[in-house]
Amino acid sequence: MSWFRRKDPKLEGQTTDEERKVKTEGIFVKCPECSEPLYKADLKESQQVCTNCDYHFRFSARDRLATLFDDGEFELLDEEVSSADPLDFVDSKPYKDRIEQAKKSSGLPEAIISGKGRVGGHTVFAGAMDMSFIGGSMGSAVGEKITRLIERALHENGAVVIFAASGGARMQEGTLSLMQMAKISAALAKLHEAGLPFISVLTDPTTGGVTASFAMLGDVNIGEPKALIGFAGPRVIEQTIRQKLPKGFQRSEFLLEHGMLDMVVDRREMRQTIIRTLNFMMNDATVRRKK
Amino acid sequence: MKKETDDKNAFERVQIARDAERPYTNDLLETIFSDFQEIHGDRRYADDPAVVCGFAKIDDYEVAVIGQQKGRDINSRRHRNFAMPKPEGYRKALRMMKLAEKFGRPVITLIDTPGAYPGIDAEERGQAEAIAFNLREMANLKVPTIVVVLGEGGSGGALAIGVGDRVLMLENSVYSVITPEGCAAILWKDAAQAPRAAESLKLTAANLLDLGLVDEIVTESEDWKIDASTSQSGGEVDNSKFEKAANELKKAILQNLKQLEKMPFEKRMDERYKKFRNMGKFIC
Numbered sequence: 001m002s003w004f005r006r007k008d009p010k011l012e013g014q015t016t017d018e019e020r021k022v023k024t025e026g027i028f029v030k031c032p033e034c035s036e037p038l039y040k041a042d043l044k045e046s047q048q049v050c051t052n053c054d055y056h057f058r059f060s061a062r063d064r065l066a067t068l069f070d071d072g073e074f075e076l077l078d079e080e081v082s083s084a085d086p087l088d089f090v091d092s093k094p095y096k097d098r099i100e101q102a103k104k105s106s107g108l109p110e111a112i113i114s115g116k117g118r119v120g121g122h123t124v125f126a127g128a129m130d131m132s133f134i135g136g137s138m139g140s141a142v143g144e145k146i147t148r149l150i151e152r153a154l155h156e157n158g159a160v161v162i163f164a165a166s167g168g169a170r171m172q173e174g175t176l177s178l179m180q181m182a183k184i185s186a187a188l189a190k191l192h193e194a195g196l197p198f199i200s201v202l203t204d205p206t207t208g209g210v211t212a213s214f215a216m217l218g219d220v221n222i223g224e225p226k227a228l229i230g231f232a233g234p235r236v237i238e239q240t241i242r243q244k245l246p247k248g249f250q251r252s253e254f255l256l257e258h259g260m261l262d263m264v265v266d267r268r269e270m271r272q273t274i275i276r277t278l279n280f281m282m283n284d285a286t287v288r289r290k291k
Numbered sequence: 292m293k294k295e296t297d298d299k300n301a302f303e304r305v306q307i308a309r310d311a312e313r314p315y316t317n318d319l320l321e322t323i324f325s326d327f328q329e330i331h332g333d334r335r336y337a338d339d340p341a342v343v344c345g346f347a348k349i350d351d352y353e354v355a356v357i358g359q360q361k362g363r364d365i366n367s368r369r370h371r372n373f374a375m376p377k378p379e380g381y382r383k384a385l386r387m388m389k390l391a392e393k394f395g396r397p398v399i400t401l402i403d404t405p406g407a408y409p410g411i412d413a414e415e416r417g418q419a420e421a422i423a424f425n426l427r428e429m430a431n432l433k434v435p436t437i438v439v440v441l442g443e444g445g446s447g448g449a450l451a452i453g454v455g456d457r458v459l460m461l462e463n464s465v466y467s468v469i470t471p472e473g474c475a476a477i478l479w480k481d482a483a484q485a486p487r488a489a490e491s492l493k494l495t496a497a498n499l500l501d502l503g504l505v506d507e508i509v510t511e512s513e514d515w516k517i518d519a520s521t522s523q524s525g526g527e528v529d530n531s532k533f534e535k536a537a538n539e540l541k542k543a544i545l546q547n548l549k550q551l552e553k554m555p556f557e558k559r560m561d562e563r564y565k566k567f568r569n570m571g572k573f574i575c
Contacts, residue, residue, distance in 0.1 A: 082574050175467055182567045250414060
């Protein structure tokens, strides 16, 4: 007979091994650059920038617009414009299915969302691309949404800001995708003539037909730190020249050095930088010239 | 625009478009154009032999000609960089366009490139910016502009001289967002699937006319070719047959020039904008 009697049953055996682990999953994220574990709430607070080494994580299109506009308020535009399958394209799966899957997994209607609102008090028409929708690729719908955005700005004397994030033109729409480059650039020509600003922000990654059209046509081109920006992708170049590419090649800092970007700006400074730029560009003369 | 359709599949046309016997820019400068005077250099960095620019006459019209140029033997191919322009090539082309605008001459561009050159130096000097800037400036070029796709219309590298009032395609030319091989390598992880990719990409002249992306198809007769073997051996090339074949293209260019010349300026600019504005198929 024992001196003490157990009142409650044994704790051991009641919980499985699984339940006994401290649940940190989904609470911390490891920075791929500096390996620092980052508290997710902190990361959200810092706009998905590592609080230790300033590494820029991918940032969603919705977050882009929410952090750009005054008080995070804006009106979404042209949400009804979405991709069709004009060529009946089938690769490993039908393009139609690919579109549906992308809509579901990304929660977005298309590879770009666009909206109207105020930035530092200025009327701004902004678009943000999202890599999670078929690699941010540009097909007819993306081209149409950007062109409408520019035409709206022309109509209402607003400025255009576009955050690019894209692998380039969307193959599944063939030459139709290619022609979006011409379509958007023609609209930008009108915006340019009207004396209205276009600010292009190139984020990781911006390549192919998107770089080779509107993304490089900003009155100012802004890059996010260490973003991959180029015409040809690094793999294509390596195959062509049959050698490894130098470190830092096609990164924002490289483009800045070669005169292709006006500035490389930390995401947390982006809104203020854009406001400063708009303060310079948006004045009465802009409106006067239009009229 | 009468033509026998579907007698060749898409990949056969890709191969024809790439053939060494295919007429190149220089061949046309010697046949349907006359008094060609080449100009060189972009005034920024270098001269790019992959793009040929200059003044020429077609019938009685003084025009600016801009064309991508391939080579027929190993040395000329290397010299022309396989018709893959670098930024300086696109900037030279833009210089030519601006000269034409200044002096009120129409512009005729001839597209024949596998694509813009994907190399370190081209990236360093802003390949993307050079192409993008041309797109914007061509959209707004004040003089009549006719684009002819001669052989390969290789993506952005082709489009960079491809924004015009009229876009004509030779019957067996192709125009695509990516090469069939590149597309097959990415989507099917197998470059051997190129014929399938070519079919899927809808890159033939007939496909693109249907999609509303080009305005006109120029028929090719059997003699739409250059005797490559004779020209390589340095022998005298008999071009008389080709000259006749090329007449079809000359007629098409002249007809379009006449139409554009008559059109009021505002209307011409407006129609050019609308043409590209309406490209694309989507749900809304």
